[in-house]
Structure formats: structure tokens, C-alpha cells
Amino acid sequence: MNRRALLFLVVLVATFAVTAQFYRNSTPKPGEASITVYCAAGLKKPVDAIAARYREELGVEVHLQYGGTGTLLGAIRVAKQGDLFIAADDGSLEDARKADSIREVVPLVRQHPVIAVRTGNPKGIQSAKDLWRDDVRVALANPDAASIGRSVRSALGGDWEALASHAAVMKTTVTEIASDLSIGAVDAAIIWDSTVPQFAGLAAVEVPELQAKVEKASAAVLTASTQSPAALRFARYMAAPEKGGAIFKANGFEPIGGDHWAVTPEMILYSGGVNRLAIEKLLHQFSEREGVTVTTVFNGCGILCATMKTMGDSSNPKFPDAYYACDLCFVPPVAEQFPEAVILTETEIGIVVKKGNPLGIHTLADLAKPGLKVGLCNAEQSTLGYMTRGMLQSSGLAESVRANVRVEVPTADLLITQMRAGALEAAIVYRVNAAPQAEHLDYLPIDHPGAKAVQPFSVRADSPNRQLAGRLLAFLQAHRGSFEEAGFSWRGDEAPIKSNKIVVPDWLKPPVPAAESK
Amino acid sequence: MIRLSGIHHVAGAFRLEDISFSVPAATYAVLMGRTGSGKTTLVEILCGLRQPTAGTIWIGDRDVTDLQPGLRGIGYVPQDGALFPTMKVREQIGFALQIRNRGADEIAERVKELSTQLGIAHLLDRLPPNLSGGERQRVALARALAARPKVLLFDEPLSALDEDTRDEIAAVLKQTQRAHGVTTLHITHSRREAAQLADTIFHLEAGSVREEPR
Amino acid sequence: MTEPARQRRSRRVDPLWLALGAITGAYLLFILAMLGATATYTSPGHLWRALGSPPIQYSIQLSLVSCTLTAMLSLLLAVPVGFLLSRARFRGKALLDAALDIPIVLPPMVLGLFLLILFQTPLGRAIDRILPFTYTVAGVVLAQFVIGAAFAVRTMRGTFDHLSSRPEDVAMTLGCSRARAIWLVTLPAAGRGMFAAASIAWARSLGEFGPILVFAGATRKKTEVLPTTVWLELTVGNLEAAIAVSILMVLLAVVVLASVRIAGERI
Numbered sequence: 001m002n003r004r005a006l007l008f009l010v011v012l013v014a015t016f017a018v019t020a021q022f023y024r025n026s027t028p029k030p031g032e033a034s035i036t037v038y039c040a041a042g043l044k045k046p047v048d049a050i051a052a053r054y055r056e057e058l059g060v061e062v063h064l065q066y067g068g069t070g071t072l073l074g075a076i077r078v079a080k081q082g083d084l085f086i087a088a089d090d091g092s093l094e095d096a097r098k099a100d101s102i103r104e105v106v107p108l109v110r111q112h113p114v115i116a117v118r119t120g121n122p123k124g125i126q127s128a129k130d131l132w133r134d135d136v137r138v139a140l141a142n143p144d145a146a147s148i149g150r151s152v153r154s155a156l157g158g159d160w161e162a163l164a165s166h167a168a169v170m171k172t173t174v175t176e177i178a179s180d181l182s183i184g185a186v187d188a189a190i191i192w193d194s195t196v197p198q199f200a201g202l203a204a205v206e207v208p209e210l211q212a213k214v215e216k217a218s219a220a221v222l223t224a225s226t227q228s229p230a231a232l233r234f235a236r237y238m239a240a241p242e243k244g245g246a247i248f249k250a251n252g253f254e255p256i257g258g259d260h261w262a263v264t265p266e267m268i269l270y271s272g273g274v275n276r277l278a279i280e281k282l283l284h285q286f287s288e289r290e291g292v293t294v295t296t297v298f299n300g301c302g303i304l305c306a307t308m309k310t311m312g313d314s315s316n317p318k319f320p321d322a323y324y325a326c327d328l329c330f331v332p333p334v335a336e337q338f339p340e341a342v343i344l345t346e347t348e349i350g351i352v353v354k355k356g357n358p359l360g361i362h363t364l365a366d367l368a369k370p371g372l373k374v375g376l377c378n379a380e381q382s383t384l385g386y387m388t389r390g391m392l393q394s395s396g397l398a399e400s401v402r403a404n405v406r407v408e409v410p411t412a413d414l415l416i417t418q419m420r421a422g423a424l425e426a427a428i429v430y431r432v433n434a435a436p437q438a439e440h441l442d443y444l445p446i447d448h449p450g451a452k453a454v455q456p457f458s459v460r461a462d463s464p465n466r467q468l469a470g471r472l473l474a475f476l477q478a479h480r481g482s483f484e485e486a487g488f489s490w491r492g493d494e495a496p497i498k499s500n501k502i503v504v505p506d507w508l509k510p511p512v513p514a515a516e517s518k
Numbered sequence: 519m520i521r522l523s524g525i526h527h528v529a530g531a532f533r534l535e536d537i538s539f540s541v542p543a544a545t546y547a548v549l550m551g552r553t554g555s556g557k558t559t560l561v562e563i564l565c566g567l568r569q570p571t572a573g574t575i576w577i578g579d580r581d582v583t584d585l586q587p588g589l590r591g592i593g594y595v596p597q598d599g600a601l602f603p604t605m606k607v608r609e610q611i612g613f614a615l616q617i618r619n620r621g622a623d624e625i626a627e628r629v630k631e632l633s634t635q636l637g638i639a640h641l642l643d644r645l646p647p648n649l650s651g652g653e654r655q656r657v658a659l660a661r662a663l664a665a666r667p668k669v670l671l672f673d674e675p676l677s678a679l680d681e682d683t684r685d686e687i688a689a690v691l692k693q694t695q696r697a698h699g700v701t702t703l704h705i706t707h708s709r710r711e712a713a714q715l716a717d718t719i720f721h722l723e724a725g726s727v728r729e730e731p732r
Numbered sequence: 733m734t735e736p737a738r739q740r741r742s743r744r745v746d747p748l749w750l751a752l753g754a755i756t757g758a759y760l761l762f763i764l765a766m767l768g769a770t771a772t773y774t775s776p777g778h779l780w781r782a783l784g785s786p787p788i789q790y791s792i793q794l795s796l797v798s799c800t801l802t803a804m805l806s807l808l809l810a811v812p813v814g815f816l817l818s819r820a821r822f823r824g825k826a827l828l829d830a831a832l833d834i835p836i837v838l839p840p841m842v843l844g845l846f847l848l849i850l851f852q853t854p855l856g857r858a859i860d861r862i863l864p865f866t867y868t869v870a871g872v873v874l875a876q877f878v879i880g881a882a883f884a885v886r887t888m889r890g891t892f893d894h895l896s897s898r899p900e901d902v903a904m905t906l907g908c909s910r911a912r913a914i915w916l917v918t919l920p921a922a923g924r925g926m927f928a929a930a931s932i933a934w935a936r937s938l939g940e941f942g943p944i945l946v947f948a949g950a951t952r953k954k955t956e957v958l959p960t961t962v963w964l965e966l967t968v969g970n971l972e973a974a975i976a977v978s979i980l981m982v983l984l985a986v987v988v989l990a991s992v993r994i995a996g997e998r999i
Contacts, residue, residue, distance in 0.1 A: 015801045022794055023869040026954040063951045078848050179966055567901050588907035600898035603921040614906040
């Protein structure tokens with residue numbers, strides 16, 4: 001007995017030692033970079049290949065878990081670990097968002113359902129009606145487990161229930177039913193168009209009711225992820241046309257097209273000076289979260305527009321990827337490169353005076369009081385200055401107030417400083433400039449339709465960082481609080497507007513560009 | 519000598535009440551009782567494998583009531599011998615001495631002595647499945663004797679044997695008892711065995727023990 | 733009456749044996765037919781290719797190692813627990829019995845889910861931090877162990893049920909404590925049973941899929957074992973490879989179990 005026991009012990013210890021080796025191999029080493037990705041089964045082939053390339057190029061291990069989209073979502077909710085979730089339909093992504101399981105979303109490919117049959121279409125299936133034939137055995141995917149099932153149920157509407165009862169079999173992933181069709185256990189299966197080429201001997205039959213149901217497969221960063229830059233980096237890799245996009249294409253998928261690949265993308269943002277108060281911290285958070293560099297140029301919008309004009313067209317690498325103007329009127333000059341804008345905030349324009357308003361100033365006209373020391377912003381350099389001039393001109397006060405202007409500065413902060421120092425007795429500024437100074441200065445609203453600046457955010461249409469800029473916009477839209485804290489009024493939930501539809505009031509003629517005047 | 523005094527035991531519906539009897543030293547006692555009357559329970563209590571709810575047990579001049587089975591100095595031969603299934607005869611016989619960490623020579627000596635005495639010297643390297651019923655009982659007996667017990671306990675040692683072997687082994691039992699001068703208690707339901715072997719006969723019925731007058 | 737020309741000496745085979753033989757033959761035929769039909773889907777070339785592919789080689793190694801470890805750990809647990817179940821008498825024993833059978837009754841995937849949830853509890857997370865189980869090889873072994881041990885316990889319980897406790901008692905009278913008596917007498921006698929228990933645990937572990945998938949993941953060259961390899965190949969439509977690996981599994985199981993049986997007789 002002792003001999004056997006000893007033998008058992010020796011073998012046990014040896015087995016333990018060997019297992020420990022495998023174990024060490026399977027756990028993430030502290031120094032080693034790795035991310036965990038949950039991926040819908042239908043995308044396994046291309047994502048496997050992309051992950052292999054990624055490891056070669058960047059030395060990062062991508063641990064992949066496959067399953068039906070719905071199934072994976074369930075696992076994510078329980079495990080609360082992982083970095084990315086690749087869902088094959090939009091509805092599931094919505095669910096994930098509602099459950100607060102995901103954050104940023106990077107779209108990858110487009111798919112739509114088709115009826116798949118074996119090559120040669122032996123049963124002669126031409127339309128959805130044919131699926132109901134007695135001699136046709138159909139395989140479907142479970143709508144709660146797989147994206148394709150969910151999509152088809154949505155596309156067929158009331159007919160789904162009946163088709164589901166007629167179906168020969170229901171499985172939990174698109175690849176399982178494709179496999180069943182390939183073996184010959186069923187005659188037809190409703191799968192993605194991109195799944196068809198993955199299995200031997202299958203052909204697709206397009207039908208109108210399914211063709212219209214185009215879904216996006218997207219990668220989403222999990223809320224539980226502790227390394228969002230790494231997760232987003234891989235997501236960007238998958239979306240990049242020359243990296244992941246090419247592999248998706250080679251596997252019969254239709255890539256949506258993302259930003260060009262860069263390990264650490266750099267994006268350039270041009271922003272009007274007034275916005276600085278609100279977004280400086282947000283930009284920092286965003287660049288940390290994405291692992292990118294955001295170079296921001298804060299300046300008067302007039303200067304920004306002029307700079308863009310001198311660059312010529314957007315092929316200049318310094319041309320900004322996004323533009324956050326101080327007011328709508330400064331978008332049309334660059335409407336070609338920024339065709340669409342989202343209004344984020346607005347702020348009033350008003351007059352600041354010394355606390356207590358000793359000089360009794362109440363309207364724009366009062367600024368023309370003789371001897372008054374007035375400060376304005378420069379109309380060429382700043383939006384505020386430009387809009388101020390517009391208001392004065394349309395009120396016929398331009399000359400009279402001009403006489404009192406002691407100083408013209410590029411930005412409103414300088415006006416505030418001079419007001420505080422006592423060098424000025426009145427100045428026209430944005431409300432957000434005045435708000436923090438409530439103890440020292442009084443703010444008087446101006447009764448004029450033009451006394452309001454509306455800040456639009458716009459992404460350059462042909463920017464190589466278009467999706468990244470789009471995510472920046474989404475990030476800003478998700479942080480309303482920061483803007484309101486800074487004193488802005490929030491308008492970020494409205495629909496985007498077309499730049500060429502922006503109506504600029506008469507008193508705000510577009511600035512005449514140096515090169516032409518149409 | 520074996521003395522039980524006031525032994526009580528309850529196991530379900532089954533009771534032993536106030537069992538008291540004495541087996542004089544170096545005699546061969548037979549305890550008779552019907553099947554199911556509690557003979558085996560009594561044996562287990564004697565061995566220390568089961569605890570009585572009350573009463574004392576003396577072996578020799580020691581109160582062994584609270585002692586572990588291994589310290590009571592008992593040689594126990596259960597029904598069918600109950601040999602150790604994976605050990606050779608040699609090892610079975612030497613077992614008690616091995617446990618007591620005796621030297622290899624001493625053990626070999628004792629094994630030789632007992633196996634010769636009991637006529638099984640030619641079986642020393644056999645395993646239990648290759649022994650006949652009679653051979654098994656002889657080995658069990660040798661095993662029980664190895665450590666020179668004060669008392670021998672036989673629980674139905676002859677029940678599983680055929681007629682001829684039974685007589686043969688009965689003779690061996692009696693011989694051994696006489697030769698070693700060991701107090702022996704033999705449990706059985708057979709009148710014939712009692713008549714053949716006993717110096718004293720006890721009856722276990724209705725939960726108590728009475729001595730049969732000689 | 734004339735005797736039939738047939739010799740009286742030839743014994744007529746009892747029809748009972750013919751019937752039993754027919755049933756057994758049919759069952760065996762069914763198993764072989766499944767294997768045979770499946771084998772036609774692949775070719776020796778595929779099998780060879782499968783054997784040569786690094787992820788599959790890794791998978792074979794991990795399967796062998798993890799199943800062996802699981803089998804041994806299961807045995808280590810099953811012997812004391814099986815012994816207790818067999819010998820001890822106490823109230824609620826039937827309940828304990830039923831409780832220990834839970835892993836056998838549960839659907840395998842659910843078992844994996846339970847493990848996943850267990851490791852999300854505060855204690856579980858603490859353990860996971862020190863010694864990661866979720867999505868690691870340790871998780872594979874644990875998932876296999878939960879089921880393997882349940883089967884091993886059943887087997888050992890049966891073994892001890894059939895072992896008389898008398899030799900143990902005798903050993904005690906000869907000077908052993910009960911523990912020593914068990915070690916010297918009962919366990920050696922239970923040797924066959926222990927081999928059977930370890931074999932069952934090993935065989936069950938080899939085919940274990942559900943809990944491993946959910947709890948340890950199916951990461952190539954990390955936590956991939958043979959059943960998950962089959963599934964992974966299946967999900968990409970690589971039928972031939974899936975079948976090749978399945979056949980590999982069958983061969984592996986037959987070889988290992990037969991060797992263990994033979995070795996068991998020897999030791």
C-alpha cells in the first residue's frame with residue numbers, strides 16, 4: 001500500500017507541476033498587455049485573423065470569447081470583466097447601453113439577412129414564401145441568443161411566430177445553423193450574407209423583406225473594462241480600412257470604414273476661446289480614455305477661420321479634424337469642409353459694469369454716454385467682437401460707441417481683467433465671462449435679437465480621424481454638466497443641422513475673406 | 519479471565535440489559551444464542567468496537583472498559599475469518615507484531631512458530647482468495663495469536679465450513695486453547711459445538727446472560 | 733421414437749444468452765455505426781493535419797494534463813467522502829447524499845454559470861485576485877473537478893459499501909487506531925474501486941464542455957481543451973477538422989483508459 005501511495009503522490013505532484021505550467025501560460029502576466037473581447041459567433045473568422053495580425057504588429061494578446069450576441073451579453077452582465085463586446089446587431093447594442101454595460105461604440109461592418117441554401121438551390125427556393133413549403137426544412141437562430149434571430153424577427157414582424165413554429169430547428173448561433181445547412185440536415189437557413197461564404201457549398205437567396213434589414217456589427221467598450229485605451233485601440237484597428245477593414249473584406253464582409261490606423265492618433269480641434277472654460281477638462285479626460293492626443297487651438301473664431309482659409313483645402317495635415325465655433329455665423333465660411341454641425345450650447349451677450357452700476361448704464365445706447373470708458377472685442381479677431389459690431393451697427397450706435405472705446409482686445413477675458421483693474425467702466429462680454437465675477441461686476445442683458453451666441457460643434461467630413469472626432473462629440477454631449485457649470489445653456493440634445501442651411505442675420509454678414517468676395 | 523458486569527446497550531429496538539457473567543481464566547467458554555439475539559453486538563462491545571451505555575469489562579485483572587480495542591489484549595476471530603484482502607498469509611500473521619514495531623527477525627520467528635503449529639506453513643505466500651474455508655480460519659487464528667493475547671474471541675468460527683472441516687477446525691481451536699492457556703469465549707448457535715468444545719456454557723436470551731449449570 | 737441425427741453431446745445454447753448477446757451486439761453496432769459514419773466525413777489526411785496544428789496539439793496536452801489532475805484530485809476527495817457516506821450513520825444522511833449528487837444532476841452549462849457567479853461574490857473575488865480562476869487553466873480544472881468528483885464519490889461509496897468492515901475491526905483489535913486500520917487494510921482492498929473512480933472522473937473530464945466554456949472560456953492556446961476545440965472548429969464551419977479532433981478524442985480515451993486498466997491489474 002505504501003508503495004502505491006507513494007506512486008500516487010509522485011504522479012500527483014508531477015501532474016500538478018505540469019498543470020501549473022499551463023496555468024501560468026493562461027493567466028495574464030502583470031507586464032504583458034492583453035485584452036479580453038467577447039465576439040459574436042458570425043464574426044469569428046475575420047476577427048480571429050485580425051487579432052492574430054494585431055498581436056504580430058503590437059505584441060498585444062487578444063483573448064477572444066465567441067458565442068451568440070445575446071448569450072455573450074448575458075455572460076458580460078454576470079462576469080463584469082472584459083474590455084470589448086462585438087455585437088452583430090444594433091438592437092442588442094441598445095440593450096447593452098440601457099443596461100449600462102457599454103460605453104464607446106465603433107461600427108465595423110454592415111450585414112443583412114439572406115436565405116441560405118446549398119449550392120444549386122436543390123429545393124428551388126426563391127422567396128420567403130418558399131420557406132413555408134412542407135418539403136423545406138428551415139433552421140433559424142434564437143432571437144434572444146443570436147443577432148441574426150433578433151434581426152429576422154424584427155424584419156418579419158407578425159410572421160415570425162408562425163415561421164418559428166414551422167422551423168425544423170432553432171439554434172443559438174448563426175454559425176450553428178449554417179453548419180446544419182452545410183451538412184444537409186436542413187434545406188434552408190436564414191443567416192447573414194457574410195456568413196454564406198464561410199461555409200462550404202452554400203449560396204444566398206436575396207429576398208426584399210430581409211434585404212432591407214441592414215444591421216451594423218459594432219465593437220463596444222465595456223463599462224467594466226479597466227483599460228479603455230487598449231480596448232479602443234483594438235477597436236480602431238478593426239475599423240481601420242487598411243487593417244481590419246481589409247481582412248473583413250477578404251472574408252466577404254462589407255466594412256463600414258473607420259479612421260485610418262495610427263497607434264496613437266492625433267487629432268486637431270479648433271475651438272473658440274469662450275469654450276475653453278467648459279471643455280478643457282473634458283478634452284483631457286477624453287484623450288486619457290481613448291489613448292489619443294487632442295491638440296486644441298483656442299482662439300478667436302475670426303482668426304481660426306482665416307487660418308483655415310490660408311491652409312487652402314483639407315489636404316493640409318494641419319487642417320483641424322473638428323471645429324467648435326463661438327457662434328453659428330462662423331460656420332458658413334468653412335461649410336465646405338464642415339457640412340454638418342451639432343449645436344451644443346448657447347450663451348448671452350451683455351454689458352458688464354462696476355458693481356452697483358454707479359454710472360447707471362442700462363442699454364446699448366447708454367454706452368455712448370460721453371466720457372465713458374468702454375472696452376470691446378476686436379471684430380476681426382473674435383466672434384464676440386464681430387457680433388458686437390453687428391449689433392451696434394444695426395442699432396445705429398456704431399459711431400457713437402466707437403468714440404468711447406478705449407481698448408480693443410482679442411478675447412473677453414482681457415476685458416474682464418481691465419474691468420476689475422478699473423481701467424474700464426463698461427464692456428461687452430459673454431455672460432459666461434461675467435458669471436464668475438458676480439461679486440465684483442454687474443451683468444446687464446442687452447435687448448437685441450443678436451445678443452446671443454450659439455456654439456456649434458462640427459466634424460470635418462473628410463477627416464482621417466472622423467470617427468474619433470465623432471466620439472469626441474458624443475463624449476461632450478454626454479457631459480452636459482460641465483457646460484452648465486461653466487454657465488452655458490445646454491442645447492446639445494437637438495438634431496444636427498446642415499451648415500449650408502445656417503441663416504445668418506443681416507447684421508452679421510459673413511466676414512469677407514481676403515481672397516474673394518462673391 | 520473475562521468479566522462483564524452490568525453491561526447495558528440499546529440499538530434501536532434491540533436491548534442488552536444488565537449483562538453480567540464471568541469466564542474463568544484459561545477456560546473455554548461457549549456463549550449460545552439464537553441468531554439476532556445480540557451475540558455479535560456483545561462481541562463488539564467486548565472488543566471495544568462498540569460502546570456500552572453502562573457497565574464494565576474486565577480482562578485479566580484490568581478494567582478495559584475505556585480502553586481502545588488495540589490495547590485490550592484480545593485476539594478476535596470473526597465469522598469467515600475476515601482476513602486482510604490484499605495481504606499474504608505471512609503478513610497477516612505478522613501484522614500485530616508489525617504494528618508494535620517489533621524486529622523483522624522476531625516477526626519471522628513468531629510467524630514460523632504459529633504457522634507450523636496450525637499446519638499452514640506451506641501457505642505463507644498465499645493470498646486470501648486462494649485459501650479454502652478451513653485454511654482461512656487457521657490463518658485467522660494464527661493472526662489472532664501473534665501478539666499473545668490474554669483472551670480469544672471466536673464469533674461463529676465454524677458456521678461457514680462444511681461438516682468435515684468443521685470437526686477439523688474445532689479440534690484445532692480446542693488444541694490451541696489448551697496449548698496457549700488462553701481464556702476463550704466462543705460464540706455460536708450450535709449445540710453440537712458447545713457440547714464439543716465448552717468447559718462452560720452461557721446462554722444469551724431476552725437480553726440477558728445466564729450460565730448453564732454443568 | 734427415432735433420435736434426431738444430431739449428437740446428444742452438443743449442448744443447446746440457452747436462448748437467454750442469445751438474446752443478451754443480440755442486445756449487446758446491437759448496442760455496440762450502434763456506437764460503431766456512429767463512429768463509422770462520422771469517420772467517412774474525414775480522412776487520415778485530416779487527422780494528420782489536425783495532429784500537426786499547434787492549437788490542437790496544445791489542446792491535446794491541456795486535456796491530458798487537466799483530466800489527469802482532475803482525476804487524481806477527485807480521487808483524493810472521493811475516498812474520504814465515499815467512506816463517510818458508506819460507513820457513518822447519522823441523521824440527514826439521505827439529504828447529504830442528495831446534496832452531493834447535485835453536480836451530476838445540473839445541466840453542465842448551468843454549473844459553469846454557478847461557478848462564474850460564485851467568483852463574483854466578495855469572497856470569490858478575493859480568491860480570484862490572489863489566484864485567478866475565471867478564464868484560466870485553474871478554472872478548467874475546477875470545472876472538471878466539480879463533476880468528476882461527484883462521480884468519483886459515487887463510485888467510492890459503492891466500493892466501500894461492498895467492503896466488509898470486519899477486517900478493519902480485526903486490525904483494530906490487533907493494535908491499530910481506526911485510521912491506521914483503514915490505511916493498512918481497507919484502502920488497499922478498495923484499490924480496484926479507486927482505479928474505477930479515477931477512471932470515471934478522467935473520462936467524464938475529457939468530455940466536459942459546458943462548464944468549461946462558460947467559466948474558463950475557450951481561448952485558443954490558453955484554456956482550450958479537446959471538446960472546446962471541436963466546438964470552435966464547428967462554429968467556423970470547419971466540419972472536417974471538428975470531426976478529426978472528435979475521432980482523436982475517442983482514440984485518446986480508448987488508449988488511456990485501456991492502459992490504466994492494464995496498469996491497474998499490475999500494480
